[in-house]
Amino acid sequence: MDAYKYIKEAIIHGKYEPGMRLGEESLAKELKLSRTPIREAIKQLESEGLVTPLKRGVSVRHFTREDIQQIYDLRTLLEGYAASQAALYRTDEDIEKMKEANDRYEEAIERYKEADLNSIKEIVNFNQQFHEVIISACKNPHIYFHLSKVVVVPLVFRSFYWYDEFELKRSLEVHKTILSAIQNQDSERARVAMTEHIYQGRDQVLAHLEEIKKIHVLKEDTHD
């Protein structure tokens, strides 16, 4: 199994809590690998900012409220831009993919049962897929490259846990707005709608921050 992906997932899912020290030996034993590949994985995570260096070794990064605000500011900037460019350069195929992702997102929301982890994971996945299609539709791979390394992920994942039905439906509506703006090549509308959408997400995270931090292990079942 790939050490990098494993550790990253574990951090995102909360299996390794913020502040927790990541010892090479213990990870090596857990993944049944030697320390060498573990070290490489850790170096990568470090350069993405998911773990912070200690005097010796690293620990899982802790995000303050301020961090979250700043990271979301960055994300609105980049994804807002991506949406505006997508509106200019989208192909018919891009539109198809966006519709596909959004339809699945809608279905997942309809299937949604309060606090059911699997349905939350579905929702998270299709939401992410929708955003990814847009980012790749903007035809600037470097944006994609950076956004994929933007460190927002860990808390976002768990934030959906606290969405109620209304908020999910609202999120879906905004997706539709974004989609049609991009389809109509209305660049500025796409940018604004996306920006607003991300701010709404940020507000959710900030509103439930204390609770979110308390979800630690969202039961791993995606291991192979």
Place this chain on the structure above:
Amino acid sequence: MDAYKYIKEAIIHGKYEPGMRLGEESLAKELKLSRTPIREAIKQLESEGLVTPLKRGVSVRHFTREDIQQIYDLRTLLEGYAASQAALYRTDEDIEKMKEANDRYEEAIERYKEADLNSIKEIVNFNQQFHEVIISACKNPHIYFHLSKVVVVPLVFRSFYWYDEFELKRSLEVHKTILSAIQNQDSERARVAMTEHIYQGRDQVLAHLEEIKKIHVLKEDTHD
């Protein structure tokens, strides 16, 4: 010596040319280290996009004209934002540092002799310092984190080689405009001036792209 820094510098300075394969063994011999720290350095560079993975090993990344346009688009977005935020949140100390960097930039430009590598290096350094002060003055460390990993660096470095006196002076003037906009807390002006400044830099790179690519080794004299 630190393998990561060494290899990165070598790529930026053109010692390792785009497309060149980086073998672990040969790097290890060159740096008088074993393969282990080399591998870690390479993994980091890979996650920053400075080298691209091959089937086996990595090679120095090659940037097309399109890449450069897209990377500069990203950079205007981020640094334009950074300038606008810096205008809002700058401290007196920030202003002092900006002035300091810019004064040295001016001196370096006055000392400038055509095609003298040391004077070009000075100019590059103080220019970079000015930009860094602004980015850190925006009080969003995440912006800094990403911009420092934005992959623009390699060609920018060499682009100064082709600036003539007029262009250097113009660049200095724009710096002053940016500085005073930030000092006056004129956020939008700071953003626009910065954006324009970066576009000018981009145009320089694009105009001399073929020539820039041909500068390979800017004579290493920064080795220890």
Place this chain on the structure above:
DNA sequence: AATTAACGCTTTGTATACAAAAGGTCAATG
């Protein structure tokens, strides 16, 4: 002569052993 298969060489991926540094504990001394 051309095509394919096999062998060997080169280079990466992984494990392990050894060196060095950091942190903690215990004892000695002021």
Place this chain on the structure above:
DNA sequence: CATTGACCTTTTGTATACAAAGCGTTAATT
């Protein structure tokens, strides 16, 4: 009793050895 210093343990940093996977070259067969 507190503070400091030395030693001991733990964990990281580096080197090296070994396994496995590409790649090229050569030879054999059609």
